[in-house]
Amino acid sequence: MRPDVERLCADLDAELTRDAPIGREHTWFGVGGPCDALVRPRTEHALSTLLRRCADADVPVRVLGDGANLLVADEGVDGVVVKLDQPVFEACTIGVDGRADLVRAGGGADLAKVMHASVRAALDGLCPMAGIPATVGGALRMNAGGRFGAIGDVTACVRLMRPNGVTEELPASAIRFDYRQTNMPRGVIVRADFQLQPGDQEPIRTRLKEIMAYKSGSQPMAAHSAGCMFRNPTLPSGERVSAGMLIDRSGLKGLVEGTATVSPEHANFLFVPEPRTGRATDVLRLVERVIDRVREAQGVELHTEVVIWRRGDRTGAIQ
Numbered sequence: 066m067r068p069d070v071e072r073l074c075a076d077l078d079a080e081l082t083r084d085a086p087i088g089r090e091h092t093w094f095g096v097g098g099p100c101d102a103l104v105r106p107r108t109e110h111a112l113s114t115l116l117r118r119c120a121d122a123d124v125p126v127r128v129l130g131d132g133a134n135l136l137v138a139d140e141g142v143d144g145v146v147v148k149l150d151q152p153v154f155e156a157c158t159i160g161v162d163g164r165a166d167l168v169r170a171g172g173g174a175d176l177a178k179v180m181h182a183s184v185r186a187a188l189d190g191l192c193p194m195a196g197i198p199a200t201v202g203g204a205l206r207m208n209a210g211g212r213f214g215a216i217g218d219v220t221a222c223v224r225l226m227r228p229n230g231v232t233e234e235l236p237a238s239a240i241r242f243d244y245r246q247t248n249m250p251r252g253v254i255v256r257a258d259f260q261l262q263p264g265d266q267e268p269i270r271t272r273l274k275e276i277m278a279y280k281s282g283s284q285p286m287a288a289h290s291a292g293c294m295f296r297n298p299t300l301p302s303g304e305r306v307s308a309g310m311l312i313d314r315s316g317l318k319g320l321v322e323g324t325a326t327v328s329p330e331h332a333n334f335l336f337v338p339e340p341r342t343g344r345a346t347d348v349l350r351l352v353e354r355v356i357d358r359v360r361e362a363q364g365v366e367l368h369t370e371v372v373i374w375r376r377g378d379r380t381g382a383i384q
């Protein structure tokens with residue numbers, strides 16, 4: 066049943082779009098269907114009221130960041146999708162609480178902008194995020210990172226709004242940051258503080274350029290994808306191995322399913338060469354084929370890292 070969005074958003078300081086084409090317009094894949102309602106709150110109070118009303122009405126709520134780790138099914142997704150792209154959630158302040166090395170950024174802030182602002186202030190620590198498209202909230206939820214480090218390494222505190230609309234401050238010591246996941250409770254990340262290291266600007270810039278060059282030399286950065294589709298699996302021996310290597314060894318680079326393809330450049334990137342005519346269903350079928358073929362050829366089970374939103378399925382919803 067469709068939610069009564071007029072009632073949920075009545076008197077809220079927020080922008081509401083019904084049947085918003087989020088899959089096509091707000092994800093890096095550029096495919097997939099709409100959501101019942103896209104809501105962009107202009108204040109924390111509006112967000113809190115919205116969450117409380119949705120909880121009372123049992124309407125699912127999902128949070129959309131930059132859509133860089135997200136696939137929306139072709140049939141779209143039910144309930145309310147929240148996007149933190151209003152100024153209050155995009156702010157970034159260098160030096161807070163009287164500490165020059167503490168950076169505070171809203172949950173909807175563009176991570177690249179936060180990283181560049183910190184480098185301009187000669188603060189190191191966010192350079193490992195170079196080339197990772199994300200909002201601050203999306204990066205924290207996924208503990209985004211790679212061989213150079215992860216965002217959890219420099220996180221000092223997270224301000225989280227729980228599904229009942231109440232906010233709490235979580236110090237980093239209360240959060241376990243693991244490989245591409247955290248144990249943070251469900252909720253909306255509205256803000257975070259990062260503890261960075263003061264240094265000289267030039268070496269920090271050089272490091273940033275090196276990391277960026279590594280990323281763009283090893284990944285198809287401009288493809289319509291969500292980065293790595295699968296988590297690197299852990300073998301029974303406890304060793305974590307590269308999913309891309311397993312897919313490559315199974316001979317799947319360049320495999321095509323309808324409008325979706327396994328990247329010939331980086332086997333863990335599945336992409337849609339032509340999103341205008343692309344279909345999320347093809348990506349999902351390609352995912353299944355890759356899982357089957359890697360199981361047959363390598364005896365290893367792959368699991369998706371990319372978050373998948375489907376109608377009637379509350380996986381990925383905060384309530």
Ligand SMILES: Cc1cc2nc3c(=O)[nH]c(=O)nc-3n(C[C@H](O)[C@H](O)[C@H](O)COP(=O)(O)OP(=O)(O)OC[C@H]3O[C@@H](n4cnc5c(N)ncnc54)[C@H](O)[C@@H]3O)c2cc1C
Nearest residue numbers: 128130131132133134199200202203204209210254291292
């Ligand atoms: C070209 C390319 C390269 C990439 N390279 C890397 C890489 O090197 N390392 C890496 O880790 N990832 C990489 N990724 C994946 C992606 O960039 C990260 O997972 C990133 O953290 C996603 O952030 P987002 O804001 O786009 O989140 P989204 O994709 O919008 O959402 C991802 C999840 O986070 C949740 N979420 C988003 N915002 C909030 C919030 N404010 N509060 C609570 N939950 C929220 C969503 O509900 C969803 O469950 C890459 C992707 C692309 C397209």
